[in-house]
Amino acid sequence: xxxxxxxxxxxxRYREQNSDSHFRLTCGDCHHVFxxxxxxxxxxxxxxxxxYLMCQRAIKPRPGTWTLPAGFMECGETVEAAAIRETREETxxxxxxxxxxxxxxxxxxxxxxxxxxxxLIQFSDQPxxxxxxxxxxxxxxxxxxxxxxxxxSDILKRYVExxxxxxxxxxxxxxxxxxxxxxx
Numbered sequence: 001x002x003x004x005x006x007x008x009x010x011x012x013r014y015r016e017q018n019s020d021s022h023f024r025l026t027c028g029d030c031h032h033v034f035x036x037x038x039x040x041x042x043x044x045x046x047x048x049x050x051x052y053l054m055c056q057r058a059i060k061p062r063p064g065t066w067t068l069p070a071g072f073m074e075c076g077e078t079v080e081a082a083a084i085r086e087t088r089e090e091t092x093x094x095x096x097x098x099x100x101x102x103x104x105x106x107x108x109x110x111x112x113x114x115x116x117x118x119x120l121i122q123f124s125d126q127p128x129x130x131x132x133x134x135x136x137x138x139x140x141x142x143x144x145x146x147x148x149x150x151x152x153s154d155i156l157k158r159y160v161e162x163x164x165x166x167x168x169x170x171x172x173x174x175x176x177x178x179x180x181x182x183x184x
Contacts, residue, residue, distance in 0.1 A: 006032040043070020044118035051136035065148035092124030
């Protein structure tokens, strides 16, 4: 950012605010503070008859890799509505949310993943423009070594383990220094 969106000044500096824990980009003329906050990615683990709904990416970064249907939340949406929308946009599938499953932070890239358990209402293998291919895959068919986002792989692995035990938790966790931490 080169100019203040409030007054147009180019007198922008990172400054420590009164009792704030972070340095914030602040306009030296009108004192407007510009907050930079993490991006929220929301999506669904959609299980249907022992298979999982997966998407093969068509866009950068890393087209051709696999992921769960998920994407960035938009302003004015609930996390649930965003998860349903992203699933529909990426897979063409209509889903219904069952329960929240995981809130997973990746502070290195300023992202927070909110993942829901969902059931399939209607399936269409007509992917949106961000998706090369949509598939319902068994656990053994999931391309574990070709899942792009480590957080998604970690969340899905935990889900599969719990599915085998027919007992689901609600997890928070983070990915720090290559180590995944989950808590109940």
